[in-house]
Amino acid sequence: MQTDDFFLGRPGEDVDWTDCKSGEWVCQMWELDVELMESLRFGSLPAHSDLDVAVALTRLLHEDLVARGTRHDERMNDEEVVLAVKAHRAVLERLGLELPQLPFRHHSGFYDYWRKNDMSGGGGWQARRECIEGLLGPTRQALEDQQEVEYERRFKNGPRGTFKNLIFAAVGPKPKIVLRDAVNNDVEIVQNAENCLVYSDPMPAQGLTWRHVVTWWQANHLPTAGEPEAADALYRRLYRSLDSLPEQTVLRTYCTRYAEPDGFDLPALIPQVYLHYDPYTRKSGGHSGALHRQRMDFLLLPPTAPVS
Structure with missing residues (x-):
């Protein structure tokens, strides 16, 4: 599953740039699939395993928070980050994994957090990247460990289909x-x-x-x-x-x-x-x-x- 799969709309030539406000236009160009995010809180997706969804959601949160802390080209607004975090927690709970303890709820909270914790000024971008890695890195590693188990299970009886090379x-x-x-x-x-x-x-x-x-x-x-x-x-x-x-x-x-x-x-x-x-x-x-x-x-x- 790709991070783009969590969105209905993608950047395109039909964007009305006159309606874009400074610092907000990127989020307005992407349309989060709110119905999909809400559904993940109550059950698995028919077409994707919880493991695949958790990997993609972890990547989405990591990329978006790093973008907010460095380039300011994040795709989600505050409300959408809250939805993504809730969906992420629900999927991880179904997988029986420990939940990441985020000390903020959304982008604005992350902004306040890094200002209070000496991640502004020179070297701030790298400090914010390391902050997000420290918060979400263990979750990514736990998911990769589960993927290892899944690969072992999948290949223990040999490859499926016709052998070619x-x-x-x-x-x-x-x-x-x-x-x-x-x-x-x-x-x-x-x-x-x-x-x-x-x-x-x-x-x-x-x-x-x-x-x-x-x-x-x-x-x-x-x-x-x-x-x-x-x-x-x-x-x-x-x-x-x-x-x-x-x-x-x-x-x-x-x-x-x-x-x-x-x-x-x-x-x-x-x-x-x-x-x-x-x-x-x-x-x-x-x-x-x-x-x-x-x-x-x-x-x-x-x-x-x-x-x-």
């Missing part, structure tokens, strides 16, 4: 991906493709084993190497994609099992798998924030059905 083990700058064919849902890596691995062979019924991945690696990278040599080179390449000690420990520990009898027929441990791709960035000004955690630390693809 696996983009993983990126080193260096992350790949830039485009949707080349929207009809057939074909993706293409248009930049930094050399930094990642892409497995696009058909998914075997017995799942993606280490033997399958080694065979794929041999065919595409080391056609003259034997299986042991190719397996060692592939392991080293996968290890290079990890830059944290816990992840390196997991990979080393699991991969020792490949040396056991029939170890090559175990499910392959695939590191740094791209689950989805958000092409927008904060730098470009179009950051959507819709897709949390683009990469999964590790993925196993076991058999899709019992193997006889």
